[in-house]
Amino acid sequence: MNLLDGLWGVLDLLLVAVLLLLAMAAVLSSDRRRSMMLFIVFGLVLALVWARLHAPDIALAEAAIGAGLGGALLMATLRRDTHQQTDQFPQHPVVLWGVGVLVMVLGTAIAWGLFSVLPTVEQTWRKGAAVDAQLAFSGVSHPVTAVLLNFRAWDTLLELAVLLAAIFGIRALGYVRSAYVTEVAFSQLAVWLVPLLILMAGYVLWAGAHSPGGAFQAGALLAGAGILLRLAGYSHAGLPTTRWLVRLGLVAGTGVFLLVGLGLLGWGQGFLHYPIAYAKWWILLIEMLATVSIGMTLTLAFMGGIPQKEAA
Amino acid sequence: MILDALSVLLLLLGLFFFVSGLLGLWRFPDTFARLHALTKADNLGLGLVMTGLLFQVPDVLWAIKFILVWLLALVASAVNAHLIAVFLHRQQEGHDESA
Numbered sequence: 001m002n003l004l005d006g007l008w009g010v011l012d013l014l015l016v017a018v019l020l021l022l023a024m025a026a027v028l029s030s031d032r033r034r035s036m037m038l039f040i041v042f043g044l045v046l047a048l049v050w051a052r053l054h055a056p057d058i059a060l061a062e063a064a065i066g067a068g069l070g071g072a073l074l075m076a077t078l079r080r081d082t083h084q085q086t087d088q089f090p091q092h093p094v095v096l097w098g099v100g101v102l103v104m105v106l107g108t109a110i111a112w113g114l115f116s117v118l119p120t121v122e123q124t125w126r127k128g129a130a131v132d133a134q135l136a137f138s139g140v141s142h143p144v145t146a147v148l149l150n151f152r153a154w155d156t157l158l159e160l161a162v163l164l165a166a167i168f169g170i171r172a173l174g175y176v177r178s179a180y181v182t183e184v185a186f187s188q189l190a191v192w193l194v195p196l197l198i199l200m201a202g203y204v205l206w207a208g209a210h211s212p213g214g215a216f217q218a219g220a221l222l223a224g225a226g227i228l229l230r231l232a233g234y235s236h237a238g239l240p241t242t243r244w245l246v247r248l249g250l251v252a253g254t255g256v257f258l259l260v261g262l263g264l265l266g267w268g269q270g271f272l273h274y275p276i277a278y279a280k281w282w283i284l285l286i287e288m289l290a291t292v293s294i295g296m297t298l299t300l301a302f303m304g305g306i307p308q309k310e311a312a
Numbered sequence: 313m314i315l316d317a318l319s320v321l322l323l324l325l326g327l328f329f330f331v332s333g334l335l336g337l338w339r340f341p342d343t344f345a346r347l348h349a350l351t352k353a354d355n356l357g358l359g360l361v362m363t364g365l366l367f368q369v370p371d372v373l374w375a376i377k378f379i380l381v382w383l384l385a386l387v388a389s390a391v392n393a394h395l396i397a398v399f400l401h402r403q404q405e406g407h408d409e410s411a
Contacts, residue, residue, distance in 0.1 A: 185394045189387065
C-alpha cells in the first residue's frame with residue numbers, strides 16, 4: 001500500500017465519520033431549521049461518498065434530488081409551518097425508548113440480512129460482468145442506463161408510478177396558497193440560469209446513454225429551473241397554464257412507459273422486451289417523457305398544490 | 313512537468329483561500345463579516361483550484377465544463393450571500409425600529 005492509498009483510506013474514514021455524525025445530529029437536533037440544514041449537508045456528503053464508491057450516477061442523483069430538491073421541499077414545508085420552531089416531544093419517554101429499540105432491532109436485522117447474503121454474492125460480486133456481456137443488446141452503452149431502462153425496466157416504471165401517486169396526493173391538497181416575496185436578485189438569476197438549466201437537463205439526458213446521467217438527474221435539473229422561476233415570482237413556475245397540458249405532462253412518463261411495455265407485449269416481444277434494433281429509440285422516448293414528468297412532478301411538489309389560476 | 317508544478321502551486325494557493333474562508337466563517341463576530349469571508353475566499357479558492365485543474369484537462373470540452381462550474385458557483389454564492397444579507401439587514405432594521 002503506497003502513500004496515496006493510505007491517504008485515500010484516511011479520507012474515506014473521515015467521510016464516513018462525518019456522514020454518521022451529520023445523520024445523528026440531524027435526527028437528534030430539536031431545532032427543525034437546524035436539522036433541515038444538517039440533512040442537506042448530509043445529502044451532499046452522501047453524494048461525495050457515492051462518488052468515492054465509483055457510482056457517479058447515484059452521486060448526481062443524491063446531490064440533485066436528495067440534497068437539492070429534498071432540501072427545497074423541506075424548506076418550503078418549514079416556511080408554511082406557523083408553529084414554533086423547536087419540537088417538544090409530546091410522547092411518553094417509554095414510547096420514545098420503545099421506538100428507539102425497535103429501530104435498532106430492525107437495523108440490526110437488515111444488517112444481518114445483508115451480511116448473510118454477502119457470501120453468496122461473492123461469486124458474482126460484480127454483477128457488472130453479466131451486464132457488460134449483455135450491454136451490446138441493450139441499445140445504450142452506459143451500463144447503469146442499460147440496467148435501469150432495459151434489464152430492470154420494471155423497477156424504473158414503478159419508481160415513476162410512485163412519483164405519479166405522490167403528485168396525485170399533493171394535488172389533492174388544493175390550490176397553492178402563499179406567493180413568495182421576490183428578490184430582484186432572483187429574477188436576474190432566473191433570466192440566464194433557467195435556459196442554462198434546461199440545456200444542462202438535455203445534456204444530462206442525452207449523456208445518460210453512454211455516461212453517468214439519465215432521466216432522474218435531468219428531471220431534477222428541470223425541477224431546479226421550475227423552483228427558480230417560482231422563487232423569482234412566476235406563479236406557474238414555467239409550467240403550462242392549461243390544466244390538461246399539466247395533467248398530460250405529469251402522466252406522460254409512466255403512461256408511455258406502460259404503453260410501450262404493453263405494446264411490446266401485444267407485438268409478441270414480452271413486457272418491456274425491446275427489439276434490439278430499436279431498443280435505443282424506445283429507451284430515448286421513455287427517458288425524454290420521464291424527464292418531463294419528473295421535472296413537472298418535483299416542481300409541483302415544491303409548490304405544494306395546484307397553481308392558483310390553472311385554467312380549466 | 314512544468315504544467316504539473318503549476319497545477320500543484322495553484323491548488324495549494326486555492327487551498328489556502330479555502331482554509332482562510334473557513335477560519336473567517338468560524339471566527340468572525342457577525343453574520344455579515346462571515347458572509348464576506350465565506351464568499352470572497354470561496355470564490356477565489358474555487359477559481360484557483362479550477363485554474364489549477366485546467367492544466368490537467370485532456371481537451372477543450374473539459375476546460376469549458378470546469379469554467380462553467382466555477383461561473384455557476386460564483387453566481388450562486390453571490391446571490392445566496394446577497395439574499396442572506398438582505399434578509400438579515402431587514403430583520404435588524406425592523407428590530408431597531410421596534411426597539
